[in-house]
Amino acid sequence: MSELRSLAVREQFATADQQRETATVGMWVFLVTEVMFFGGLFMTHIVYRLLHTAAFDRGSADMSIVLGSTNTAVLISSSFTMALAVHAAQEGKWRRLAGFLFATMLIGSVFLGIKFAEYYQHYREHQVPGFWFETSDPDPGGLQMFFVYYFAMTGLHALHMIIGIGVLAVLLFRSGLERFTSAYHNPVVIAGLYWHFVDIVWVFLFAIFYLPGLHL
Amino acid sequence: MTEPVVSLKTYTGIFLSLLCLTLATTLLAYLDLGVFNMVIAITIAVIKATLIVAFFMHAMYEFKLVHVILAGGVLWFLILVFLTLGDYLTRGWAK
Numbered sequence: 001m002s003e004l005r006s007l008a009v010r011e012q013f014a015t016a017d018q019q020r021e022t023a024t025v026g027m028w029v030f031l032v033t034e035v036m037f038f039g040g041l042f043m044t045h046i047v048y049r050l051l052h053t054a055a056f057d058r059g060s061a062d063m064s065i066v067l068g069s070t071n072t073a074v075l076i077s078s079s080f081t082m083a084l085a086v087h088a089a090q091e092g093k094w095r096r097l098a099g100f101l102f103a104t105m106l107i108g109s110v111f112l113g114i115k116f117a118e119y120y121q122h123y124r125e126h127q128v129p130g131f132w133f134e135t136s137d138p139d140p141g142g143l144q145m146f147f148v149y150y151f152a153m154t155g156l157h158a159l160h161m162i163i164g165i166g167v168l169a170v171l172l173f174r175s176g177l178e179r180f181t182s183a184y185h186n187p188v189v190i191a192g193l194y195w196h197f198v199d200i201v202w203v204f205l206f207a208i209f210y211l212p213g214l215h216l
Numbered sequence: 217m218t219e220p221v222v223s224l225k226t227y228t229g230i231f232l233s234l235l236c237l238t239l240a241t242t243l244l245a246y247l248d249l250g251v252f253n254m255v256i257a258i259t260i261a262v263i264k265a266t267l268i269v270a271f272f273m274h275a276m277y278e279f280k281l282v283h284v285i286l287a288g289g290v291l292w293f294l295i296l297v298f299l300t301l302g303d304y305l306t307r308g309w310a311k
Contacts (some may be wrong), residue, residue: 013220015217017218020219021279021281023283024278025281025282025285028282028285028286029285031289032285032286032288032289032292034290035289035292035293036292037291038294039292039293039296040296043293043296043297043300044295046297046300047300047301048303050301050304050305050309051309065242069238069239069242072238073238074237076231076234076235076238077231079231079234079268080227080228080231080272080273083222083227083231083271083272084224084227087221087224087227090219090221100268133238160290177236185270189219189274192272192301193273196268196269196272196273196274198263199268199272200264200268200269203256203261203265203268204265205262206238207241207257207258207260207261208257211241211242211245211253211257212245212253212254212257214242214245214246215246215247215253216247216249
């Protein structure tokens with residue numbers, strides 16, 4: 001065990017704790033840059049929403065709340081299995097870790113499937129901004145702007161999900177090789193931080209795109 | 217500082233709370249409360265995000281530097297929103 005532990009600490013670190021703290025701080029700093037990345041879009045969305053409030057509400061009313069709320073529950077479930085994967089890694093149970101990593105990837109894929117089914121529905125209804133956009137709305141520009149934000153922000157979120165599933169695939173492979181022990185599993189925890197962050201972004205996307213039109 | 221370990225019981229409790237909050241925010245959105253629809257939606261989203269950050273991401277149990285970085289991120293976003301809205305809302309463009 002002591003040998004495994006010394007193998008887990010890379011030579012530039014004095015202790016395993018220092019290594020863990022370095023990885024943790026690095027990931028949190030990265031997540032703050034992600035807050036800035038999504039934050040700009042959220043900010044400009046607020047401004048356009050203020051200028052075209054009624055059109056943004058009507059655009060939101062065109063969303064499927066059944067698919068949207070299901071997807072929120074699906075993504076929260078994937079965060080839960082990710083948390084369980086981290087817990088399994090901390091206990092050094094690599095089979096359970098692999099199982100929960102696979103479950104997280106699977107549930108994440110279900111989310112993407114539902115998301116793309118929604119995109120297809122919008123495409124068929126000519127709600128994709130551009131030449132094909134069709135509407136009889138009194139504020140067609142505002143409505144189109146709603147869909148610009150909808151596709152840009154959920155698309156960027158979906159891209160993060162795809163990257164996350166790729167990261168989990170690498171971890172799944174490495175957990176199969178029994179690379180993670182109760183003493184060394186930083187990559188699992190770090191990937192978990194990323195996955196939960198992507199979940200948080202969706203919580204806000206759900207609130208600004210799906211909920212505002214429900215009372216109409 | 218050694219790694220924080222969160223119990224399965226806590227994870228399950230947070231998971232169920234998040235599902236309940238999702239149901240609550242969806243049902244509340246059906247009521248027409250004017251400007252408060254958005255206030256409630258964002259408030260519940262912030263509560264959900266806080267639960268995820270504190271427990272799923274272990275932020276509550278982490279060392280101080282993590283808290284400083286997290287606070288920096290939130291503060292930066294609030295500066296962005298408040299200064300930009302301070303401009304837009306005083307131009308009389310929004311109806």
